[in-house]
Amino acid sequence: MSKRYGCPVELAVDVIGGKWRPVILAHLKEGAHRYGELRRRVPDMSEKMLAQRLRELQADGLVERVDRQSRPAHVEYHLTEEGRSLAPVLQALYDWGVARAERSATPIGHLPR
Amino acid sequence: MSKRYGCPVELAVDVIGGKWRPVILAHLKEGAHRYGELRRRVPDMSEKMLAQRLRELQADGLVERVDRQSRPAHVEYHLTEEGRSLAPVLQALYDWGVARAERSATPIGHLPR
DNA sequence: CGGTATCCATATTGATACTG
């Protein structure tokens, strides 16, 4: 039941598009993060969206979940090799966002580092 | 009234995200197109979405509309300077889509040229 | 040719509360 796409951009958007997936991926690009860390770093995203998008990103092979099996719970998410292949896309989005914010004098937070 | 964003990627996604905006922009990146051309090149997008997204892209300063004032009607759309600044994003999306399609053996159409 | 208007269906998003 694989979908067909009219062009490569349609496929890319289908997998990594949407309001929050690129943001989550951009954070994970900086290294593994725990669930709660991601919540704090993207406070405008509801918890439901975070959990849902993380599951989709796992299903699409971009993100891996690691349960450290400890009490209290400790779960980490990190990019897979496939996920790391998105680096050029995420970097381009980030750079464009920075430049656009400057041009339009829009206040903006930044990823650390 | 301007929105605030937690990171540059959120801003970028807000302006060029969604299902069809990147696809339209990728086509216009290849040069000016008429309304009907865009419809034929992206047949899976409804006419309503095309008209609506084009209006948004104009409002955001990424696309310019040129009415040739002829009978029958002849209207062209092309990227503004600001729109052309998206080239790295669009290229990265395109390239990743091509690679992903190959890895997953997904059939896919391509932009001409 | 290049659109709009209308109506409707579905998907996405969000607030809040709850659980192991």
Added chain:
DNA sequence: CAGTATCAATATGGATACCG
């Protein structure tokens, strides 16, 4: 800490018909 469940609001998408 790391989630899930539920309900409600909004956004997005599509079919059809119509207009200068």
